[in-house]
Amino acid sequence: MLAPTSQADAKTESYVQENASDVLASLNDPSLDSEERTEKFNTYMDEFTDMTAVSNFAIGKYARRFSEDELARYRKVFREYALAVYENELDAYRGEAVIVKDSVDRSATDSIVNTVIKRQDGKDMDVRWRVLTRDGKYQVVDVALNLDGNLIWLAIEQRAQFLALLDRSNGSAEALIDKIESMKRKLETEKRS
Template sequence: MKTFLRSTLAASFLLASALPVFADARTEAYVQTNASEVLKSLNNPKLTAAERTAAFSTYMDKFTNLDAVSNFVIGKYSRRFTEAELTRYRAAFRTYALAVYEYELDAYRGEAVVVKNSVDRSETDSIVNTVIKRQDGTDMDVRWRVQGKEGSYKVVDVALNLDGNLIWMAIEQRAQFIALLDTNNGSADALIRKIASMTSDLKSKTRS
């Protein structure tokens, strides 16, 4: 795990160092508005657990491009799966990804999302750096990778603070999923079973 984290952090550092440094107010505004809505769905005390999950999932479906993320995390295998396998895999991945984001972002409950700055990788690819302000003073850094043009922006990855390290979620999932596929002859069924097991384990966890 430590080796993986070091590799991920090194890759993130190289990515960041290669980025041109200039801000994009449109993607910043997009993240400001939508990230705030996502956090509100976790903060609403009037919602039951089921209602909160439903509201959170609705916002994340609008905010993120889960089909693009699902293709990214299996790399070359997105072109090797049959259409039927892709359909089943994407359904399993969507359920898992939403559960991961809800569980991890639940630790980031706060009063406000504040955009610090952003960096454009290209005309259609930006990293937006934010801070989630919390009442206890432990502000949390979150980075959002946004792709698309104005009117069609979507988040394709989120970097969260996990065990003291800022980790890109899709990059972490890609390493896990491709390793599993490589050792199972590219079996979509093996991956879907693993994803279902991971989803079940995650949903059984609760945060204090």
């Protein structure tokens, strides 16, 4: 007999509902120009997301191998790149409302909150938010988007890409930082065009 899945506490669901709605509102705010929208989006994401945990996860064992300086430079460029990716992905699927469908506890401090972003064109998008709780504080550590029927966890995808590059480059922090900066520039160029 299978054990029933447990539902995440209402506070976790409320955290995602409120913060995801704020992020979405920042993308939909017609009073903001592109630069202001990005600044507001980044501010929300810095509060909503544990960028240190996500950046460490994305490089796995290499987080312990980088020097303090390499790790600081990597985290800086990772944050800039991750924010650009999240903004690009969520902006491409702008919606009117975020609705929590359900949630599942993976552990006492780790939950997945399943939401749907309601869109005007009727093409609603399923989004899953992995939320960790530390010392009573909630933060998102990964986001999964259902793109063309495939569930893509953004941090897991980044980890696969980054670890492959690090493995090929003998763990070179410089190679990774250069690659992330290149990917960030490409995203910024695409956004402007």
